[in-house]
Amino acid sequence: MTRVFPFLRPPDDVVTAGPWSRLTPDGSELLPDTLVDWDYSTTLSLHRPASVDGLRLRQLSGLTEDSEVDLSVQWYATSSLLRGLAWRTPLPADDGFDVPIDFQLPGDDLGGTLELITNIILRTPGPGRSRAAASRPGSVLWSDRQRVLLEGDNTLFPIATADFHDLPYPTGAGWYLHIDEDLDGAALGSILLLVNERHEVVMRAVEAAGSPTEADRRVLSALRADVLRMLVERALTDEDLEEENDYEVGSLGALLTKVVRNAFPAFSMEALRRERQSAPALFGSRLQETSQLLAGP
Template identity: 35%
Template sequence: MLLESSQWSPLPEAVDGWDPGTDLHVGRRVRVDPERFRQETGLELADVALAVSWTSSTTQMTEAAPPVRFDAGGTAVADTTLVGDRLSGVLSLRSTVSLVRPPVERAVAVAAVPGSVLAEQVQRVVLENVSSMFPVHEIDFAHTWLSPTASWHLETSVDLTAPFYGTFRVLINKRDSELSSAVSRGAKDKRQQALLDELQAGVAALLLELALHLHAELAERDDWPLDSVGDVLSRTVAASPLSIVVPPSPAELATVRTQISGAVRNLGRGRIFQ
C-alpha cells in the first residue's frame, strides 16, 4: 500500500507525477493461517518474520525495512519510508516470509537455515520510464556540442549490460522555452500535451532505431539483466509489430520510418488517434 495525503491506497504500477528525491511511504500487510502454516512448513510462526526490501534500477541501491514478527493470529504489518534520494527508475519491492531462527526440532524437508525464504512476492513500480520521458534535464545547448537550435537530445548507451534508467536521459534545450514549460510538472493545456506527445514519440522511435542497429548484439542472449539497456531494448522491439529486425537500406528507409511510426503508436507513445 502507498500512503498519500494521509490516505492508504494500493501501490500502483506507476507513481504518476513522482518528483525525484521525494520519499515514498509504503506498507505491507501479510496474513497466514497459523495451523495450515505449521502443517505445510513444519515450523512455528515464531520462527519466521516478514521482510520488505527494495532496489532501484537506476541507483542500484538496495535497502530493507526491519523484519516484522507475526502475531498469534498470523498477521504481520511492515510500515516503512523509502528515502527519495536513493530512488529512481523502476523500483522493485520484495516481500518475503523468511526464517529468522532455526526450529527447535529439525526434520527432513523443513527449513533450518536462517534467511531461508518460504514465500516471496515482488512488485515493480515505475517512478521514471518512457512515459515520463526518463530523467529529464534542462540545459542550454549553446554551451554544449549539441546544436543550439535543436529542442531535445536523448543520451544513450550501447553498453547492453548498463542500467537503462541510469544511462538514458532526455536533455531539453532551455532555448525552446515552450517545450521546457511543457515538460515541467503540473497540468497541461492542449498545446503543451501535443508537444509532450511529439517528444515522447520521437524518443520511442529513436529507441526502436537503436535496437535495430544493435540487433546482432541483442540476439546474442535472451537473459539480459533486468532493466538493463539490453533488456529494455529487447522488450521494446518484442512489443513492436515491426516486420524488419535489421537497419534498413537507403531504398527501404521511408518504408521503415513509416513502420516505426506505427509501432510507436501501437506502443501507446505519442499522439493517439481519436
C-alpha cells in the first residue's frame, strides 16, 4: 500500500545514492545482506556516495531556496534496542551537490539486524513556501533503508577477556558466560562471555577466530557448544520463561526462547524440561548433536 503524506515530497530521482560499502583491512567492499564475520568487537566503518539536486528538491517540495534541509543517516540495532544519528550534513540549494557519507558505528552498540535509514529532513521552512509544502521541522522529504544481518545464523554476544585470578571464577577455566536474571532486559546488556587470559589455548583460538587453524577450530567448536548448553540450561531452569510469553524483540527472554526453538524445533520447551529431568544423559547427547560439537569448521 502506498503511503500518502500530508505535504509535497519530491520524486526519488532528486537523490542519487550509491550502494553502502564497508572499510576492511584489505580496503573497501560492498556491504552484504549478512556479515557472517561480524562480532561485538568489530567497529563498522561505513561509506556511501550520494548526490542531491538541492534546488530541484526544494522546488518540487513547494519550498523556497531559503529553506534549510539536511541529509542524515540514522541507525537502529534490534539486539541492543539502541538507535542514534550516525551522520548529518546540510544540503545547499544547488543543482547538484556531491556528498560522501562516512561514519563509524561501535560494535558494542550493535547486534542482531542493523537498519540504516538515509533521510532528507526539513530543518527550517523558509518564507514564501507553498501551502502544500512541509512546515514542521523534522518532516521527512525523502528516505531509504537498508537492513544488514550482523549475526548470520549464530547468536553472538559481547566477548571480553579477563584474568580469572582476579575474578571469582576457577583460574583454570577457559571461559565463563554471564547471564542476567531479568528476562525483560536487553539481551545485549544481559549476556557477556568472559575468556580467561591465563588459558593460552582458548585465548589463541579466540584471537585467531577470523582465520583459525584446525586446532583453533576444535577449541572454538567446544566454546560454541558450551555457550549453547549454558543458554539452553538457563532457559529450561527458569520457570518464568514460557514459550507463549510475548517478550519484546531484543530482550533476554526473546533471545533465550529463540535459542531453544532454533536448537530443538521438534520439541516443546516443556518436553525438553521433562527429558532433562528424566534422562539427562540423553538430553546431553541431544545438545551435542544440535551444537555440532567437533563436527567441523
